[in-house]
Amino acid sequence: ETGVTQSPTHLIKTRGQQVTLRCSSQSGHNTVSWYQQALGQGPQFIFQYYREEENGRGNFPPRFSGLQFPNYSSELNVNALELDDSALYLCASKDYGAGGTGELFFGEGSRLTVL
């Protein structure tokens, strides 16, 4: 167990709807990142938050947005869902500091199906 928890584990939405996925980081970790993993592919970096500020973003449109809260939990929001958004969404956390190794710890993911 990594200590990173995600909810919900599975959900089904229809095209055009909006979805919010949640992540609770491992204790002591101040950095959270989100990844999208399509079936049969490696995960793709969406964005990263450090101390409530976005500090890195992958090649995803603005309808993918996020938040990090003071307790370091996080949300991923996706608006105007498209069929191609169907994927496993993974949250990862790490300790971004002088003593941190940079090792990322992942949750079990949220499986989103868009119909």
Add this chain to the structure above:
Amino acid sequence: KQEVTQIPAALSVPEGENLVLNCSFTDSAIYNLQWFRQDPGKGLTSLLLIQSSQREQTSGRLNASLDKSSGRSTLYIAASQPGDSATYLCALGTSYGKLTFGQGTILTVHP
């Protein structure tokens, strides 16, 4: 732009064999490299982390090497077991934390 390739895409071996999974990357200016294991429909489990200044890391039956000059990493699994069956992913990390993943190697170890 970092690109990561994993070979082979799939591998099937009998129990007890030693095996090597390969990962190649195009940009040698990396911060670290992580190997992960992923069971079907599950999240990623970190296996080994190699910092840019290191050449290899070992954990139990696993050994990972890093050769930045040739843009390659290998994951060696000794005495494979059916429980090792999973998808293995390598990922290259930047200093601010972004990971770039390969597509993975699907390993099947049959009794």
